Amino acid sequence: MRRKDLTGQKFGRLTVVRYVGAAKNGNARWLCKCDCGNETVVDGYRLRKGTTISCGCYRREYMRKAIMENPKTVAQMGQKSQFVNSEGVNLAAVTKLRSSNRSGVIGVSFDKQSAKWNSRLYLKGKLVLNKQFVNFEDAVKARHEAEKEYLEPILERVEAGKQKNEC
Ligand SMILES: [Zn+2]
Structure with missing residues (x-):
C-alpha cells in the first residue's frame, strides 16, 4: 500500500517524527512529538483529517x-x-x-x-x-x-x- 510520507510535517501541536508501521485497518501509524514534550503514535488518517492535533494535552x-x-x-x-x-x-x-x-x-x-x-x-x-x-x-x-x-x-x-x- 502506498503511503504519503508525513515525516517532519506539523499537525496542530504534533510534529511527525517517523513511520512506525501499519495499523490493523491498514492505515499508516506515525510517531509524533507533541509541543508539550510527549510522544504519541497517531493514525495518519487522523492527522490529515485534523482529528488528532495533540498527544491529548x-x-x-x-x-x-x-x-x-x-x-x-x-x-x-x-x-x-x-x-x-x-x-x-x-x-x-x-x-x-x-x-x-x-x-x-x-x-x-x-x-x-x-x-x-x-x-x-x-x-x-x-x-x-x-x-x-x-x-x-x-x-x-x-x-x-x-x-x-x-x-x-x-x-x-x-x-x-x-x-x-x-x-
Ligand atoms: Zn501534548
Missing part, C-alpha cells in the same frame, strides 16, 4: 478549563452524563455553584453557627473534603487542593478512556 487542558472555570459550558455540551457513566461521578453537581452559596467559590460556604467557613467536596456519594476554617482564603485553598487531588485524576482518566475507545 490540548483536550485535557480544554476540558479542565471548561469544567473548572465554566461548569455551565460543560452541562450545555452534554458532557454530564458521560462523566457520570464513566466514573460514577456527577461532575456537573460537583462543579455547580449553589444558589444559596454566597462565598462565590464552589464548595465553600459560611457557617453562621460556628462563624467559620466550610470547605467541602462531595464525590461518589461521600465527602472527600469536609473541613472548617476561620479564614475564607484557607477554605478556598483547601477546596482547590481537593479538586486537584480528586477531580483532576478523574478528568484525566475520562479523557484517556475516551481516546482508547476512539482508536
Whole structure:
C-alpha cells in the first residue's frame, strides 16, 4: 500500500517524527512529538483529517478549563452524563455553584453557627473534603487542593478512556 510520507510535517501541536508501521485497518501509524514534550503514535488518517492535533494535552487542558472555570459550558455540551457513566461521578453537581452559596467559590460556604467557613467536596456519594476554617482564603485553598487531588485524576482518566475507545 502506498503511503504519503508525513515525516517532519506539523499537525496542530504534533510534529511527525517517523513511520512506525501499519495499523490493523491498514492505515499508516506515525510517531509524533507533541509541543508539550510527549510522544504519541497517531493514525495518519487522523492527522490529515485534523482529528488528532495533540498527544491529548490540548483536550485535557480544554476540558479542565471548561469544567473548572465554566461548569455551565460543560452541562450545555452534554458532557454530564458521560462523566457520570464513566466514573460514577456527577461532575456537573460537583462543579455547580449553589444558589444559596454566597462565598462565590464552589464548595465553600459560611457557617453562621460556628462563624467559620466550610470547605467541602462531595464525590461518589461521600465527602472527600469536609473541613472548617476561620479564614475564607484557607477554605478556598483547601477546596482547590481537593479538586486537584480528586477531580483532576478523574478528568484525566475520562479523557484517556475516551481516546482508547476512539482508536
Ligand atoms: Zn501534548
